[in-house]
Amino acid sequence: MEFEKDILCIGAGYVGGPTMAVIADRCPHYRVTVVDIDEDRIRAWNSDRLPIYEPGLDEVVARARGRNLFFSTALEDGIRNSDIIFVSVNTPTKTFGQGAGRAADLQYWEKTARQILRNAESHKIIVEKSTLPVRTAAAMERILNAAPDGPRFDVVSNPEFLAEGTAVRDLESPDRVLVGSRETPEGVQARKAVVEIYANWVSRERILESNIWSSELSKLTANAFLAQRISSINSISALCEKTNAVIDEVAYAIGTDSRIGSKFLKASVGFGGSCFKKDILNLVYICENYGLEEVARYWESVVRINEWQEKRFVRNILSNLFDTVAGKRVALFGFAFKANTGDTRESPAIYVARGLLEERARLVITDPKALGNARAVLADVDGNVSFEEDPYKAAEGAHAIAVLTEWDLYRGLDYERIYRSMVSPAFIFDGRNILDHQKLYEIGFNVFAIGKAPLKHFK
Numbered sequence: 216m217e218f219e220k221d222i223l224c225i226g227a228g229y230v231g232g233p234t235m236a237v238i239a240d241r242c243p244h245y246r247v248t249v250v251d252i253d254e255d256r257i258r259a260w261n262s263d264r265l266p267i268y269e270p271g272l273d274e275v276v277a278r279a280r281g282r283n284l285f286f287s288t289a290l291e292d293g294i295r296n297s298d299i300i301f302v303s304v305n306t307p308t309k310t311f312g313q314g315a316g317r318a319a320d321l322q323y324w325e326k327t328a329r330q331i332l333r334n335a336e337s338h339k340i341i342v343e344k345s346t347l348p349v350r351t352a353a354a355m356e357r358i359l360n361a362a363p364d365g366p367r368f369d370v371v372s373n374p375e376f377l378a379e380g381t382a383v384r385d386l387e388s389p390d391r392v393l394v395g396s397r398e399t400p401e402g403v404q405a406r407k408a409v410v411e412i413y414a415n416w417v418s419r420e421r422i423l424e425s426n427i428w429s430s431e432l433s434k435l436t437a438n439a440f441l442a443q444r445i446s447s448i449n450s451i452s453a454l455c456e457k458t459n460a461v462i463d464e465v466a467y468a469i470g471t472d473s474r475i476g477s478k479f480l481k482a483s484v485g486f487g488g489s490c491f492k493k494d495i496l497n498l499v500y501i502c503e504n505y506g507l508e509e510v511a512r513y514w515e516s517v518v519r520i521n522e523w524q525e526k527r528f529v530r531n532i533l534s535n536l537f538d539t540v541a542g543k544r545v546a547l548f549g550f551a552f553k554a555n556t557g558d559t560r561e562s563p564a565i566y567v568a569r570g571l572l573e574e575r576a577r578l579v580i581t582d583p584k585a586l587g588n589a590r591a592v593l594a595d596v597d598g599n600v601s602f603e604e605d606p607y608k609a610a611e612g613a614h615a616i617a618v619l620t621e622w623d624l625y626r627g628l629d630y631e632r633i634y635r636s637m638v639s640p641a642f643i644f645d646g647r648n649i650l651d652h653q654k655l656y657e658i659g660f661n662v663f664a665i666g667k668a669p670l671k672h673f674k
């Protein structure tokens with residue numbers, strides 16, 4: 216069959232995989248190929264057990280795979296045969312050299328650009344899909360258009376706004392799609408080609424066009440604002456714990472003000488995920504580079520409050536377990552950075568686990584989807600950590616439970632049974648405020664939630 220467009224995506228991760236699956240599902244007249252250097256990942260995309268857990272994704276992939284959606288490691292062929300190349304390789308925070316701990320590590324992006332340059336034989340539109348610092352598109356254009364008589368490349372920025380756990384829904388009915396390009400005739404033409412893809416299922420008013428800098432900066436700013444809301448409510452949660460105010464009541468009361476809005480006001484042990492911290496630190500780094508110290512410090516404080524919230528949670532466990540957790544069994548309910556994903560990148564659970572391990576606690580970690588990643592993240596720890604599918608078994612013989620991911624599963628457990636299997640006095644630290652705290656207290660637990668006065672059976 217002849218396809219109208221040949222789309223390639225380099226990088227078959229949390230962004231590339233679901234995005235391309237939805238494009239292929241919605242546009243049967245395009246051929247969509249996703250390539251990755253990781254052979255295991257590609258094998259998994261071609262199997263019944265996809266490499267990432269995302270509600271609804273199995274069905275979307277099943278409809279399109281083999282029809283017009285292909286997963287492969289054949290990068291060179293993919294580049295040669297495509298008109299439009301989405302790049303969604305990883306862009307972690309740099310761990311070395313200038314900007315370490317803040318700037319984005321662009322080595323994977325640059326390698327990809329050079330691979331494109333080596334293999335392309337005709338004009339290509341390169342779409343930035345990974346979160347990248349502002350001005351990356353310009354740097355990439357310079358690399359790609361370095362050879363004077365090679366084919367021309369137009370770089371378009373099309374930031375991803377999907378959230379993990381709701382990726383398919385976010386892709387199928389996005390609040391908006393943003394496409395930025397240079398304002399030259401070629402740039403605008405490239406932008407239109409990307410807009411045309413989304414216009415297959417997204418209404419035109421929701422497809423926003425802008426210049427390339429606005430598009431890149433909008434992604435960082437959106438994530439910075441979302442994270443700022445969480446840090447703001449988390450900062451107030453600490454005050455609630457000292458007074459008699461209840462954070463969920465405060466959040467509800469302020470959220471009903473339509474100017475504020477009700478979303479992203481859920482106090483928690485802290486925000487995680489691959490984007491928030493990375494993007495804010497990126498923003499901070501850019502501001503510093505432009506000499507905007509005050510702006511840099513302002514945004515940096517969003518990350519600092521988050522770290523403080525995680526630290527506070529560990530300190531709270533320690534002080535309430537009579538200042539020692541050494542040798543005590545503590546069950547962590549959830550390890551993913553949020554519910555409905557197996558992703559553990561930057562999960563607050565990592566900080567909490569390491570904090571408790573430093574205090575020599577014996578950890579049992581349970582999670583319905585993230586145990587594989589949890590094992591990998593804690594691979595350097597020997598002895599004091601074990602992994603258990605069944606939350607009842609995880610809690611057996613434990614002094615305390617810490618809820619770290621808001622999985623629905625944890626709301627419906629039989630806490631009387633759990634209480635009977637634990638060491639007395641038994642403690643629950645609800646880092647996601649998802650449990651019925653009064654009921655737990657009546658069962659006999661000492662209950663510590665975020666942003667609520669503790670419910671203790673002792674002074």
Ligand code: UDX
Nearest residue numbers: 375376377378379479480481483486487488490552553
């Ligand atoms: C985020 C953005 O939402 C998305 O638009 C962008 O494309 C990528 O980054 P993601 O990291 O997948 O998505 O998850 P998100 O739902 O934003 O949650 C991030 C973290 O904040 C999670 O750890 C979550 O548990 C926490 N969170 C979220 C809260 O603690 N309270 C809230 O009210 C909302």
Ligand code: ADP
Nearest residue numbers: 226227228229230231251252253304305323327
């Ligand atoms: P994200 O959450 O941004 O999607 P992931 O780490 O899940 O990030 O996915 C990025 C993917 O990009 C990984 O599967 C990685 O193997 C792949 N990748 C990195 N560099 C290259 C490259 N040069 N060519 C092809 N794939 C690459």
